[in-house]
Amino acid sequence: MTTRRNSSDMLNRLLRPAALLAAAGAITMLATACGSGGSSPSPGGGAPAYPALVSSPACMQLRSQNPDLNGKTLTDAINPHTPGYESISVNDPTKYEGFDIDLAEAMGECLGFTVDYLPVAFDALLPTLQSGQANFIVSDIYATKERAASADFITYSKVFDGVLVAAGNPKKITGIDDSLCGTTTALNKGFVEVPLVNAQNTTCQSKGKPQAQTALFDNNADCEQAILSGRADAYINDVNTVNRFVKDQSDKLARATTLTLPYSIGIAVPKGQMPIRNAFTAALTQIQTSGLQTQLAQKWQLDESAIQAPSLVTAS
Template sequence: MLPTNTSRTAALATAALAALLALTACSNAEAEAAGEAAFPDLADSAACVELREQNPDLVGTTKTNALNPHTPGYEVVNPENPDEFIGFDIDLGDAIGDCLGFDVDYLPVGFSELVPTVASGQADWIVSNLYATEERAHGGVDFISYSKVFDGILVATGNPKSITGIDTSLCGTTVALNKGYVEVPLVEAVAPDCEAAGLEAPTVSLFDSSADCVQAILSGRADAYMNDVNTVKGYIAAHPDDLDSAETVMLDYEIGIGVLQGDHAFRDAVQAALVEIQGSGLQAELAGKWALDENALAEPTVLSVG
């Protein structure tokens, strides 16, 4: 069946945006390759110059970012160059590196392996749309928050199961989630209320990436998927005839950058750089660039259990 004019227009708009963002990302990557700052105004700011003077051990180094590159808008493989990653978190990491004087490289891993990868010393930090929680911090990292969390619930077009939130509307449904997602225990916690109402508990189906979760809905193997609302909107834009949003849920979490527990110098330098990035308006600018319309700043604060 041929697509409707509306879906064709949406698909063309999505493709055009992806091409524009890829070109912008390439210009950033080219600047980095040439030894230039991707964000020279930030790097030249008085605050960042002072931070480099205060943290000389960071200048000229390379910090490896453990990331799960399957979240459109935040971090994915560049469709124009399979050797590059693009997204808000890539730019944010580059901005922090420019401010503090270090380069960034990447180690792609499964979502549930993000924290263990840094805790084991295989990578230096996590800039990968990761919700900062005490449970994750107990895995061996400290977090520096930078954004509030709004979760969207992705469903098939028309919301055939009438899902209204992380509540008893999930009874009897199958929810696709990434391994290690904070939503896993939230969905599982609905089970007693379902059973009390004489209904089946929701089934949680775990996957290694967001793309796999979405594919489960598209193939009819799952009824819902939960993630950052901007991510949900991105998947709807990519599949306007097949996917829809059921609800937006405010979760009591913030998105944070993870660093090795005990590395206070690096942690505190990242926090200070984030303060400057937010104060300059760059974080909001990057959110707009990557069409993250519901990206609310959170004051950079540290979550540590060490």
Template sequence: MFRARFVTATMAVAALSASLSACSNTEDSTQPKQSQVAVAKDSALAAMVPARFKGGVNVASGVYAPMEMLTESGKFTGFDYDLGQAIGGKLGIGFRFENQDFDTIIPSLQSGKHNIIINGMNDTAERQKTLDFVDYFHAGMAILVKKGNPDHVGTVLDLCGKSVAVAKATVQSDLMKTESRKCPGVGKPAMKLVEVPAETDAQLAVRASKATADVLDAAPAEYAAVTAGSGKLFEVVHDSQHPGGYAPVNTGIGVLKKDHDLTLALQAALKSLIQDGTYKQMLAKYKLTPYAIDAALINGKA
């Protein structure tokens, strides 16, 4: 999307991973338990499921707490997992979640490995060229820094000249490239973007002082600040000019355009969950109520 070249960190991902291997996860909070979501099948909705998906759908996902988390035994849990199970319950089909690297998650649908994406994926115009989105969440992006904010970051432009960790192939990566272009205008050098494979790597980079900040969606940022190391590792920068986060966008379930009949079934099931209150109950469970949507949309439209 962006043609301009930006300063990037010279460290390779492999070197970053090696340098972070000494960071122990023992400080982090107790592993979450897998949720058991019981939602009754709706026969009218189940009739909307295309015949080729009657055996269930394979879901491309990842780890992006509290949207997706893993239990000690490696099973998925989190808001997105619960939502998937609830939609599957309404439709009378199974949703099988599998881990997939985010930068290969769309190709995994195109190859037939997976059928849909539920991974906190932002609904953007660029992605809509390939996918349709059943939108279920709305939030901006936030800046996560070490506890105590040692570099005194107050706004996004305070990151000019500093190392910023972002997960590859994300909206956050595009956002920071755009923000970095503004740095010369305020008399500062460009940001040094450290693109890593996953959000967990970005947080490790901040913990190991390989990056000043991690930029990610607001909900996972707030969750990390409260839970990681029992709340002793990170804090979220609250910019008074952007109280809801930077560049708020919809998050949706990604479906290939050729599977529009499945998209309509997913939208109908989500609409039912919103109407019967199940959706709000799940949001409240993960303290995500501020990011609720009012209606089930496709590509941001009714």
């Protein structure tokens, strides 16, 4: 059920400057209808990908209770450079694939809406939602109180970070600690790990060591390349992403350690919009209860993930 588009359109959207996305004026939050708005279990018109979910009493009731979602097309803002979570399909460059893509599609089937995707830089995800260009975000984004100033979050997984280094870990990095003094860590702009790495400089200074530097990029692929090219010594992100990079280049990359961060991964929805927040929470609960979230994690080899019952992270 993943939305298809031609490759030139895909390329144009991938290259669209994040600044324009963030600055664009707001549009109507619920996109134009793509169907009759009835209770059809397949909003895209074809056979549902998750028929058991669609036919569940819970989802049938949710579609009836949410006519403003049922039969519509909603836009999911994503940063499609994280294999396993969201990336351009290797087999079909007109499609996106990954756990987050499947999760968004499952949400759509349960609630009756079709999913469209808007690719942006990671630090443009929340501005894109705030501007009204997207209706929600499912893109391996950590739910924090700081980010909740811009959106409401519905959590679905705990956070475990991995530390990616060059094979052999030549700088002997052991985590987000003083082992980062005198090194450069590649991170995405807007990552929660950026201030955590910068905070080590107090310790570095007290011990007379060089500062811990950060090199900021727009996506995870560029962070990986920074390590491969020697421009960075470490990269810190979701452990499953780190594991995949190591698996793909085991002769050049390694995982130094695993960290537990006090965050959760969440779905971001517009602040204060209770109908969509409540509907998404209920649909996610059904996806978890049915075992589908576990199945999707296994499908995409997210071996080190921990399902978390939906809870809200808001600014208040």
